[in-house]
Amino acid sequence: MSASKNIENRVEGAMNSLDGIGKASPGPFFYTRLQARLQKQGSSRWESVTSFITRPTVALAGLCIIVLLNAVAFYLRPDSGSSAATATVSPSEQGYADEYHKLASNFLYDENPEP
Amino acid sequence: MNEWTLIERLQQGDQSAFKTIVETWQDMVYNTALGIVQQSEDAEDIAQEVFAQVYQSIRFFKGESKLSTWLYRITISKAMDHLRRAKRKKRFAFVRSLFGDEHEADLHPPDFHHPGVVLDNKENAAVLFKAIAKLPDNQRIAFTLHKIEGLSHQDIGSILNTTVSSVESLLHRAKANLRKELSGFYREPE
DSSP, X not given: OOHHHHHHHHHHHHHTTXXXXXXXXXXXXXXXXXXXXXXXXHHHHHHHHHHHHTSHHHHHHHHHHHHHHHHHHHHTOTTTTOHHHHHOOOHHXXXXXXXXXXXXXXXXXXXXXXX | OOHHHHHHHHHTTOHHHHHHHHHHHHHHHHHHHHHHHOOHHHHHHHHHHHHHHHHHHGGGOOSSSOHHHHHHHHHHHHHHHHHHHHHHHHHHHHHXXXXXXXXXXXXXXXXXXXXXXXXXXXHHHHHHHHHHTTSOHHHHHHHHHHHTSOXXXXXXXXXXXXXXXXXXXXXXXXXXXXXXXXXXXXXXXX
């Protein structure tokens, strides 16, 4: 038999080697292992979030942002530097204060009735 | 119980429906993954990933295709991702080997023996699997689905979203490439 014919036969043998191949199955208790994986995935998501937040660099950066936002809010507040504005009381505010005082004194009166 | 009832029950969070789906299709998913990645541990890992994805994204399944078709698509996508990662790892192992840090298993994986191949054909099948691993991705998928899963051209077409004639062309080219590769292999002095 010539060498090329021999090679051809071997090629055909290899090409037909998968004829009638059976199905492979995963190992036993596949569903149990899958359940364990799903549970691990669920908990690892929270673990990854908490581990990210508690990283020193992330925590420090977060703290800096909060301090910066507070500083900005302090300097940009509308009544900063105008103490006169806070001293003046509008008539409506005065009326409200008077009313509240009356109510408060009524409550005091009601709560401490004379014997 | 029909397929659509199972899907609806799983969409409502029924665990027993999920168990039924896994037990019904686990062999199909595993066998397909094994045919593509040619590693039993990796195939099991991929099969688990596939069902984990099914569990998480079943609400997006609209029933436009059969559940098995959807499962095949997820399996193929995960298996190909795995192969791409393995290829990157192999490249990295090669670079490391240049510096003397050789990882034999990464550079020269052992022959793959599919558990479904009859004993007489084991050696020939191992050579064929080596040649299959060298095929372009789409030819490799089409050939695996046809030979290992025993799917018809029409089924392969619906999984790959292509026509029957395209599948036939893919299979024809795959076989031609395999014959060429195998001839080269047997011509080499052993």
